[in-house]
Amino acid sequence: MNWEKLLSLKRYGDQTIRRRIDQDEARLGFEVDFDRIIFSDSFRSLQDKTQVVPLSKTDFVHTRLTHSLEVSVVARSLGRIVGKYVIEKYPELEEKGFRSNDFGAIVAAAALSHDIGNPPFGHSGEKSIGEFFLSGKGQQFKNNLNPKQWQDLIDFEGNANGFKILCESVNNIQGGLRLSYATLGAFIKYPKESLPKKPSQHIADKKYGIFQSELDFFKELVHELGLKKRGKDTNVSFSRHPLAYIVEAADDICYTIIDFEDGINLGLISEDYALEYLINLVRDTINTKKYNSLQNTKDRISYLRALAIGNLIQEAARIFIENEDHILKGDFNHSLLEKCKYEAQINDIIKLSVDKIYQSKEVIEKEIAGYQVIADLLDVFLTAVNNKHAHRLSNYDKLVLMLLPDKYKQTSDDLYSRILSICNLVANFSDSSGILLHKKIKGIDLV
Template structure:
C-alpha cells in the first residue's frame, strides 16, 4: 500500500461539475470532514448514548460522545507520534510532512465517528439486536413464505451478526441525509479508516488468527460502497493502516476510562487496583513500566498535598500517566511492524508484543470482573433487553408489509409513522428497482437503522409511551 493512494480525498459526490470559481476555503479535505461531523445531528446524539452506565445522572461518567472525543484526541496524538517517527527514521521515502498532517486530521475525524452507528445502551444493545434476530428471523413469514428462506445467506448473516461498526459506515454514507443520498459525503480515506473488519458477514472467521476477520465491516446493502472505497485506496480485503491506530486509540480510551468510571461509581477501590497491579508486577517483573510503583507515588503525593481523598487523587492521576505510557507502546507497536502493516499482513493489534499488552489485558479483565459481570449492570441490561425486544417486535411486524400492496392494520401504520422520514426516504431510494427479497431485507434494515439512531432516553421514552406508562 502507498500513502498517496491511502490518503484519498475522493468523495461519493464530488464538487459541482465544471465549477471554476477559485475557492477561498483554505481547509484541507480532511479538515472539511471534521466540520461536517461536528455539525451533524448524528454526532450530537452520542451525548445521550451509553458508554458503560446507561442513563447515568452523574456529570462525570462518560457517554459515547465524551468517549468519542477522547478517542479522537488519542488517535490524533498517535498520528503525530507515528508520522514523526516515519519521517525521522526514514521508514518510507514517500512519506511527507503534509501526509503526517493529513493522517492526524483523518484520525481525529475517525475517532469522532467510530461509534456513531452504535444502538442505544452500549455494546449490550448490539447483543440484544443480534439475539432478537437469532430467536425470531426463522419464525417470520411474508405472504406465507419464510423470510429466512427468501433472504440470501449474506442477508441473513448480516442480521445474525449485526454490528455497530458496519452500521457506522452505513450511517455516514447513506442515512445521514445532508444534501442528498450520499450521507455526510466524507472522504474515502476517512471512510476506509473506520472499517475495522474489511469482510462481509459471510467472511467472518475467528479461527484465522487475523484480527480483521473477527467481525463484519459492512452490510450486503453497503457492499458496493465498501468495494469502491477499498479499490480507490488500494485496501481491498485488508485493513487501512490508519485503522490499526484508530483501534489502539479506542482500546486505550475505553480500557482506562472504564477503570476510572468504575472507581467513581464505587465498583473498584484504590485497594482493588493496588492488589491487581501487585499480581501483574509479580507475573511480569521485567516490564519497563512499574504500574504499581506509579500508583503508590501518586498516593503519597496526594497525602502530601492533603487531598481530601489520596486514593482518588492517586487513581485519577495514575490513569493519565498510564494513558501516556500506552500511547508510547502503541507508537512502538505500529512503527516496529510498519512493513507488515503496509503490506497488509499484520494480524494483531498494535499493542501486541509491547510492554503495554499485559497492562491493557489487565484493565479489560478488571472491567469485566468488577463491572460488567456485576449484579447492578446485569439488572440494567435486563431492563434494556425488555425495551429493545419490545421495539424490535413492534417495528419488524410493522415493516414486513410496508411498501407492498398489502394494507397495513391501524397499529402497524401508526408504528411506521414513528420512523424518521430520512430513514424511510433512504429506504425508498435504495429499494428502487430491487427484487422483492432485497426490498424485504432493506425493510428489516430500516428497523435497525431507526433503532440505532435512537438515544438511550428516546428508546426508553418510546417504550413507555407505547406501553401507556407515561
C-alpha cells in the same frame, strides 16, 4: 499498499482529483471530516448512549459521546507520532503536500465516529438486535433473505452500521457525510462482509464491518485506497487500512483505562485495587515525589490515569513504527496493544473490569431491560413498514408510521433494505429515547 493512495482526499461523487498540495491549510479536507461528524445527528445521540453503565445518573460516568471524544484525542496524538515517522521515511509524501499532522487529523475523525453505529444499552444492544432475528419474531424473515443478508441481521454489528451511517445515500443526499476516503478507510476495523465468519485468526477477521447494502461503495473505496485483497473467490475481505490500527489502539487505551476509572468512581472497584493495578502500568515513568504530594485518592487516580494513557500512546506508536512494513503488506495480524510491553498489565485490568464492572448487577439488570425494549421496537416498526409494503396497513400501523423520521418513511421494495433500515433506526435511538418510546407504544406511564 502505499501511503499516497491510503491518504486519499477523494470523497463520494468526486469527478476531479483532490491533491493534498492544493488544499487550503485553514480548512484542510481531513479536518472537514471531523466537523461533519461532530455536527451530525447520529453523533449527538451518543451523549445518551451507554459506555459502561446504562442510564447512569452520575455526572462522572462516561457516555459513548465522552468516550468518543477521548478516543479521538488519543488517536490524534498517536497519529501525529506515526505521521512524523512516515513523512520522514517517505519524503516524496512531503513533496506532494502531506504533513505529519494529516495523520493525526485522519485518525481523530475516524476515532470520533468509531462508535457512531452502536445501538443503545451498550454491547447488549447489538446482541439484542441479532437475537431478535435469530430466536425472536424476526425468524420469520430468514427464508426470504440470502445467507449473507441473514448473517448481517443475526450478527448485527455496530461497526457495519457505523459505516452505513457515514456513507449511506438517503433522500437525495448522496454519499452520506461524504467523508474523505482516507478517513473512511481508517474507520473500518473489519474490512470484510459477514460471511464467512472468522475465516482466520487475523485481527481483521475477528468481526465484520460491511453490510451487504454498502458492498458496492465499499469495493470502490478499497480500490481507491489500494487495500490488499484477502478474501478467497468471490468473498469480500481486505487488509486493514494501516491507520485503522491507530484508531483501534486509541479505543483500546481509553476503554481499558477510563472504564476502569469509572468503575472506581462508582465504587465497583476498591481504591486499593485501583492504585495497585494502575501503578503497575506506570512504574517506569511515575514521579514518586509528585505522586506522594497528592492529597486524596481521586487526584492520585487521575494522575496515574493520565500517565498510563501517555505510556500506552508511546508504546502503541512504537509497535506501529517497528511493524510498519508488515502493516503495509497486510501481514500484521494483531492489535498494537497485544504486542506492547504492558500486555500483561492491560489484561489484568480488563479481567478485573469484566468481573467488577461489565458483569455487575447494575449493568446486567439494565441490559436485560434493554433486550426487551429493542425487541419490542423492532417488532412494532418492522410490522408497520412491511404491512405498508403489502398494502395491508392497520390503523395502529398508520399511527406507528407517523412516528418515523422522514428518512425512514420511504419504504423499499427490497425486504432486506426495509429490515436493515429499521435496525438502523432503532440503533440510532439513545438509551433514554428508546425507553421513552417503548413506554409510549406499550401505553405505560401515559397518565
